[in-house]
Amino acid sequence: MLYLFAGLALLFLITTLFLAVNHAHLRKSLDVAQDELAQDQQRLRDMQAELSAAVKLQAPASCESDFEQLTQQYNSLNTQFENCNERCLQAESELAQAKIELNNYSSQQSNNEVVLQGLVKEMERLKDLLLTFERWNAELTALIDHNKMMQAQNEGFSTIVKQTIILALNASIEAACAGEYGRGFAVVADEVRSLAVKSENLNNEYKSHLSKNEVITISTFQDIQASSQLILTAINNFSSRLNQIQL
């Protein structure tokens, strides 16, 4: 029993010893690994430092100018972008305004079409003025004919007045031949002759007025006739130009 106990104690001692040795060995390996890690970290820091130094050495020569150019380009692009953005906003606003104007224009065009159609109808209606001119023409022609008739009547009246004067003269002669008995009749004959002469003078004035009246009537007739032609030509020209308008 004692031997067994002693043997177990020895085994425990040997095992403990083995574990202690193994622990020491592991501890040593860990320390070595830690040292290597520290060295690697140091080398990395050194490399970073070297890299930073290298970057700092190269930056002024090329990267800084590139950087400045890129910065300028960036600023320029940024400005352009802002401008574009502003223009876009402006264009959007103008587009909205244009849409409003287009709507107004469309509305106005619709109104214009209605007005144009009305104008075309009015012009077509105005062509009927030809009938009015023809009516004036007929009325003035009647006036001219009437004037001619009055002139003919005036000629007839003039003949009667002349015959009356001659008759009055004959009556005066006959009264003179009758002597004392014809004295009263001679006075009447002289009065008749005097009236006939006055009638002749009045008739001559009337003739002169009829002559003037003829010229006024014919010139008015011709003026209306020529003006009618002028107006109808103008209406036709205006009408054809109106038809050329395409809304």
Add this chain to the structure above:
Amino acid sequence: MAYSLRSQECFNKVLTHSLRSAASDILDASSLSESAANDADLSKHVMSRIMLTIAGIDFRITFLLHYADSQAIRGIIKSTISEEGVPASSVEHSEELDAYFLEMGNRLCGEAKRLCYESFDHLGMSTPCVLSERTTLADMHNDDLKCEGHVVFQQMDKTLMAGSVFVYSKGDLELALDESHFAEQEGTGELEFF
């Protein structure tokens, strides 16, 4: 009559040129001498008259074509040869003579209108009317008359044909034509026969 001398001259030239053009057949077949005349000179002669009017927007131009109803003018007309080479139509009766000069009046007015188009945009022309012998040149005068001009065509000091122009307007009326307007037409006038 407050009117520019140039316009008066132009209207006189229009009258003379248009009448020469309208009566070219008579003038070619006779030795009628042309001269300017005034109102008083023309009033001395008893002649038939034809009236024509050109209307503008604010004015009118009236032409009178005077002609003697005589054997002398009939003889000249008979001696003219028409375009077809046959003698002109008979003018024995006064109505036929009137018809001949009515046609001439139309040509006169048409030519005058063509010339006036150089200065005025809108013009219309009337048909001709024969005036009675009672009418006088004084009847043509009124407050709107701006200017008048006359030209006579005579044969052995006897007036056979004449023309008058009367311009009526409320306002100023300027007719601006230079010699080229008359010369050009005279140059091309003969070509119209071909």
